[in-house]
Every structure is written in C-alpha cells, then in structure tokens.
Amino acid sequence: MRRKSLGRPYLxxxxxxxxxxxxxFLLSVLVFTLSRLAPGDPLYAYYGDRVxxxxxxxxxxxxxxxxxQESIPxxxxxxxxxAVRGDFGISYQYKRDxxxxxxxxxxxxxxxxxxxxxIIFVLALFLGLFCARRExxxxxxxxxxxxxxxxxxxxxxxSLLLILVFSVWLRWLPGSGAYSVGAEGSLADxxxxxxxxxxxxxxxHLWYYAYLVRNRLLEETRADYVxxxxxxxxxxxxxxxxxxxxNALPSYLSMMAIAFPHILGGTYVAETVFSYPGIGTLxxxxxxxxxxxxxxxxxLLTGSMVILGNLAAKxxxxxxxxxxxxxxxxxxEEAERW
Amino acid sequence: MVKKRFPKLSLLMLTAxxxxxxxxxxxxxxxxxxxxxxxxxxxxxxxFLFGTDAMGRDIFSMIWYGGRIxxxxxxLATLISTAVAVFVGSVSGYAPPWADDMIMRMTDLILSIxxxxxxxxxxxxxGGTGVYSLAVVIGLTGWMGMAKVxxxxxxxxxxxxxxxxxxxxxxGFFHILCRHLAPxxxxxxxFMVVMNVRNAIVxxxxxxxxxxxxxxxxxxxxxxLSLSENALxxxxxxxxxxxxxxxxxxxxxxxxxGNYMRRSVNKRHSNL
Numbered sequence: 001m002r003r004k005s006l007g008r009p010y011l012x013x014x015x016x017x018x019x020x021x022x023x024x025f026l027l028s029v030l031v032f033t034l035s036r037l038a039p040g041d042p043l044y045a046y047y048g049d050r051v052x053x054x055x056x057x058x059x060x061x062x063x064x065x066x067x068x069q070e071s072i073p074x075x076x077x078x079x080x081x082x083a084v085r086g087d088f089g090i091s092y093q094y095k096r097d098x099x100x101x102x103x104x105x106x107x108x109x110x111x112x113x114x115x116x117x118x119i120i121f122v123l124a125l126f127l128g129l130f131c132a133r134r135e136x137x138x139x140x141x142x143x144x145x146x147x148x149x150x151x152x153x154x155x156x157x158x159s160l161l162l163i164l165v166f167s168v169w170l171r172w173l174p175g176s177g178a179y180s181v182g183a184e185g186s187l188a189d190x191x192x193x194x195x196x197x198x199x200x201x202x203x204x205h206l207w208y209y210a211y212l213v214r215n216r217l218l219e220e221t222r223a224d225y226v227x228x229x230x231x232x233x234x235x236x237x238x239x240x241x242x243x244x245x246x247n248a249l250p251s252y253l254s255m256m257a258i259a260f261p262h263i264l265g266g267t268y269v270a271e272t273v274f275s276y277p278g279i280g281t282l283x284x285x286x287x288x289x290x291x292x293x294x295x296x297x298x299x300l301l302t303g304s305m306v307i308l309g310n311l312a313a314k315x316x317x318x319x320x321x322x323x324x325x326x327x328x329x330x331x332x333e334e335a336e337r338w
Numbered sequence: 339m340v341k342k343r344f345p346k347l348s349l350l351m352l353t354a355x356x357x358x359x360x361x362x363x364x365x366x367x368x369x370x371x372x373x374x375x376x377x378x379x380x381x382x383x384x385x386f387l388f389g390t391d392a393m394g395r396d397i398f399s400m401i402w403y404g405g406r407i408x409x410x411x412x413x414l415a416t417l418i419s420t421a422v423a424v425f426v427g428s429v430s431g432y433a434p435p436w437a438d439d440m441i442m443r444m445t446d447l448i449l450s451i452x453x454x455x456x457x458x459x460x461x462x463x464x465g466g467t468g469v470y471s472l473a474v475v476i477g478l479t480g481w482m483g484m485a486k487v488x489x490x491x492x493x494x495x496x497x498x499x500x501x502x503x504x505x506x507x508x509x510g511f512f513h514i515l516c517r518h519l520a521p522x523x524x525x526x527x528x529f530m531v532v533m534n535v536r537n538a539i540v541x542x543x544x545x546x547x548x549x550x551x552x553x554x555x556x557x558x559x560x561x562x563l564s565l566s567e568n569a570l571x572x573x574x575x576x577x578x579x580x581x582x583x584x585x586x587x588x589x590x591x592x593x594x595x596g597n598y599m600r601r602s603v604n605k606r607h608s609n610l
Contacts, residue, residue, distance in 0.1 A: 023443070023447060023450075026447055027450060030447065031451060034459045037459070037463075038462040038463070148590065148594065148597070149586075151593070152536070152586055152590045153586050154540045154586075154589075156547050156563075157563065157578075157582045157586070160563070160570070160578050160582070161579075161582070163570055164570060164578060164579075168573060175570070218608065221608045221609055222607075222608060222609060223609070226608075227609045269544060269548075272548060288458060288550065299451065303451065306449065307450060
C-alpha cells in the first residue's frame with residue numbers, strides 16, 4: 001500500500017504526458033482540417049494580388065508545387081511526417097521557414113506577455129489583500145468600482161484611448177512598433193515602446209484576478225479557525241496575512257498557472273492595435289490569409305501552452321495543497337463560478 | 339450579513355440606452371447612413387451633436403441606430419451560447435462517466451483552439467458577415483465556460499431523490515432537464531448569462547474593429563470604431579471617444595447587474 005502511494009505522482013505525470021501528446025495530436029488534426037475547409041485561397045498569401053494575373057495552368061502548377069492538390073488526409077500525413085522531424089514547412093506569406101518567422105517574434109510576445117503576467121501576478125495579490133482587509137469600507141468600494149470599470153473596457157478601445165492621449169495629444173510615448181528605426185539595440189527605446197501595450201495587457205486582466213483573490217480571502221475569513229486565531233490574541237491583520245493568505249495561496253497559484261496562456265494569448269489585440277511584432281499579429285494574419293503552415297505552428301504553440309498551463313495547475317495543486325489531491329478539478333470549477 | 343445593494347443607477351442607464359436604441363427612429367436627427375461628404379470629420383457642433391466620422395455620417399444618429407445592432411448581437415449570441423451550454427453541460431453531467439470525460443475533453447480542446455481561428459472558420463462556413471451570422475459565430479464560440487458550470491451543477495443534482503423519483507416514473511432526459519434540473523441551476527448560471535451578453539458585445543466590437551466582423555456599411559458600435567485608425571491620424575477624437583463611451587457604459591451597467599445576480603459569498607459575517 002505504502003509503495004503504491006509513493007509511485008502515484010510519477011504515474012500521474014506519465015499519464016498526463018500521454019494525454020498531453022494525444023490532445024496536441026487531436027488539436028493538430030482539428031486545426032489542419034478547419035483551416036483547409038475554410039474558404040479562401042492560400043495562393044493569395046503566397047503571391048498576393050499577382051494571383052489574379054496568373055492563368056489557370058499557372059495557378060494549378062503553383063498549387064501542385066505547394067502540395068495543395070491532394071486530399072486533406074494525404075496533406076496531413078505529409079505535414080506530420082515533416083513535423084516530427086522538426087520541419088514545419090515554409091510560411092507562404094514570408095517565404096521563409098516557419099520556425100524562423102516565429103523565432104523572430106516569439107521573444108517580443110514573451111517579453112510583453114511575461115512582463116504583463118508578473119505585474120498582474122503581484123498587483124492582483126496586493127490589490128486583493130488591500131480590499132479584503134477593508135471589506136465593504138469606502139476604500140474597498142472605490143477600488144472595486146474602478147476595477148469593475150477597467151474590466152469593462154474592451155482591450156482595443158483602451159489601446160486607442162491610450163494612443164490618443166499619450167502619443168497623439170501629449171506626444172510622450174510612441175504609439176506603434178517595438179522599437180524606433182535605427183535604435184533596435186537601445187533598451188530605453190524598447191522600454192518606451194513597451195509601456196502602452198503593457199498597460200493594456202495589465203489593465204485588461206488585472207481586476208479579474210484581483211477580484212478573485214479578494215473573494216477567495218473573504219471566503220477564508222469566514223472560517224472558524226479565524227475566530228480561534230482572534231481569540232488567541234492575533235490582530236485581524238496578522239490573521240489575514242499569516243493564516244488566510246496561506247490558505248488562499250495554493251488556489252491562487254494554480255489559478256495563475258491557468259492564467260499564463262490566457263494572458264499571453266490576450267496580448268494579440270494589443271499587438272494588433274500597436275502594430276507590435278509578436279505572435280499575436282502572426283496568428284491574426286495567418287488565420288486571415290490562409291498561411292497554413294504558419295497557422296498550424298502558431299495554434300499548436302498556443303494550444304500546448306493552454307494544456308501545459310492546466311497541467312501545471314493540477315500538479316502544483318497536489319504538491320502544495322494536500323487537500324486538493326482528493327478533489328481534483330474542484331478549484332477550477334470554483335474559479336469558474338466566481 | 340452585508341446586503342447587496344440593487345444597482346439602480348446601472349439598471350436605469352441600461353434601460354435608457356436600450357430604450358434609446360429601440361426608439362432610434364425618434365432619437366435620430368439625421369439619416370445615419372447618409373454620407374455628408376461636405377461635412378466629413380466635423381467636430382461636435384449644433385448641427386452634428388456628436389460630430390461626423392471620416393465618411394461624413396452623423397455620429398449621434400449612428401450611436402442609436404448602431405446600438406440596436408450591437409445589443410441585438412449581444413442578446414442573440416447569448417441565447418445561442420446559453421442553449422448550447424445548457425445542452426452540452428447537462429448531457430455531459432447526466433451521461434455515464436466515460437462519456438462525460440470525453441465531452442469535457444472535447445470542450446477543453448475547443449477552448450484551446452485560438453478563438454480567432456474558430457471565428458474566422460465559422461464565419462466562412464456560415465457565409466458572409468451579416469448580423470445574424472456574426473451573432474451565431476459569437477454564440478458558438480462562447481458556450482464552453484458556462485457548459486462546465488452547468489455540468490458541475492447537474493453532477494450534484496442528478497443524485498438527488500427527486501431526480502431518481504422522476505426517472506423511476508419514466509421521465510425522459512428532456513423532461514427531467516426542463517422540470518427538475520434547469521430550475522435548480524438557473525440561479526447559478528444567471529450571472530454567467532449576463533456576462534455572456536457583455537462578452538458578446540465586446541466580441542462584436544472587437545471583431546468589427548479588426549475588420550473581420552461587420553463591414554463599415556453595417557452600422558454598429560464596433561464598425562463605427564473600425565474607422566478609428568484614420569481618426570487617430572486626423573485627430574478627430576469624437577469618432578473614438580463617443581461610441582466607445584457608450585460601449586463601455588453599457589458593458590459597465592451589464593457587469594453591475596451581473597455581479598448583483600452572482601451568488602453572494604458574503605453569507606456570513608467576517609470573523610476577522
């Protein structure tokens with residue numbers, strides 16, 4: 001009995017890995033079929049408007065060359081054969097290896113999304129504690145009101161607003177791109193370009209998580225152990241920080257593991273409005289212009305990040321909070337109900 | 339227990355906006371689709387209360403006229419997503435564990451497809467970018483979260499005695515769903531339904547803004563904002579701020595209403 005319980009975590013990891021590979025495979029089949037069934041001509045992605053001037057025969061040969069003539073299953077088998085060897089084909093639009101196209105932009109998105117994630121992670125905890133401490137007092141109400149308002153502003157409009165105020169009216173910050181021409185290496189310049197998109201990413205998500213922390217803590221303050229701790233002579237503040245926070249942290253951490261891919265994926269509206277060269281703009285372009293190979297890699301990348309995030313949350317939960325090992329997935333449902 | 343205050347002001351403003359849009363015929367001072375090219379990008383003045391956009395259309399009239407479309411899409415999409423969510427969620431919760439697991443895995447898989455791809459695909463399948471097809475697309479991409487909540491509720495409810503009794507009496511799945519399950523989980527998804535209206539309105543405006551939703555000719559709050567890139571260059575702030583302000587106000591009121599309906603966590607006093 002004892003040995004079995006020791007072996008369990010490793011078994012779970014293997015099990016989860018198999019599930020992960022299976023999900024990614026299914027996702028690739030789904031996206032592959034979906035993208036090819038969607039009408040639209042990938043030749044436009046490759047040749048642009050020149051397609052209209054090409055004769056029927058020329059179009060046929062071009063399709064033949066890109067391997068778009070065969071049936072979808074045949075195309076898929078060829079794609080996956082290349083994919084396992086690390087060959088994802090070329091992007092029709094950029095006429096370069098898909099990996100190169102993505103590698104050039106992944107850093108930008110990771111910088112924007114990663115920084116945004118860290119700021120959200122810290123600020124949400126801080127704001128949640130701040131509000132939970134002053135439940136239903138004026139400060140709490142004001143913060144909640146402002147928070148709800150910011151969570152209601154659509155990302156794209158917030159971006160427009162910030163560009164209008166800070167780069168058109170005040171001329172303080174640049175409104176597009178990731179760096180100025182000729183200043184690619186300058187850190188200060190990158191930073192200046194990052195401020196506005198980063199604010200959009202942070203403001204767009206912050207309150208959702210802060211409110212989650214606040215409500216989770218408030219739920220915790222209703223527990224009986226708080227009464228005991230208060231009787232023991234601890235102040236409300238001490239109880240909140242020492243006991244309630246500690247009990248709320250595991251579910252917060254797993255929440256944030258799930259949030260990571262969402263925040264990373266949530267950068268794409270900001271990227272598009274600010275013409276920030278990242279994965280988001282690539283996802284948008286490739287889906288719109290049938291750049292199949294690029295689309296596949298981008299969707300698999302985002303998909304695997306979502307699945308990995310969920311997995312991390314699950315494992316994290318079992319590790320830090322033994323209570324969760326019994327009720328897997330309970331925290332997720334709890335989170336969705338909030 | 340701290341009693342939640344009913345958001346009177348939000349309800350009032352929401353009603354005013356909805357009423358204004360419904361009665362847009364009486365609100366409009368000009369024909370919203372008429373392009374008055376002599377007065378394009380005019381600042382707010384007495385003739386054009388909220389100014390005109392780059393195509394010379396009167397923004398004040400467009401707001402009310404376009405609001406109808408935005409709100410219609412919000413409600414229609416929610417109707418669709420709620421129906422799908424209730425169906426998938428209750429089937430999944432009611433089904434044997436292996437089927438339940440499979441349905442939930444599929445839901446997770448759909449969740450991990452980039453929503454943009456799903457939207458573009460669905461739009462292509464349904465053909466064209468009309469108001470109704472956009473509503474269907476948004477509805478079909480927004481049911482997953484609610485389906486999960488419905489499922490958990492059904493999982494708890496299906497073992498109750500009254501459901502068992504209904505089954506023993508020969509009640510079919512849909513009978514049990516409508517008579518016994520739905521009345522019990524309605525309260526817990528009401529909040530999500532309101533939030534879905536909000537999300538659908540956001541989706542419509544974002545998609546239209548990015549050029550994959552409604553075209554500029556079909557007036558909605560989103561398609562009005564799709565001209566804002568030009569507005570930034572010409573510094574005509576009113577074409578950005580005014581439709582956006584209406585949009586945000588509507589969303590804010592909806593959120594306040596939704597939060598009021600959310601099952602209160604404050605059932606007891608804090609022990610702190």
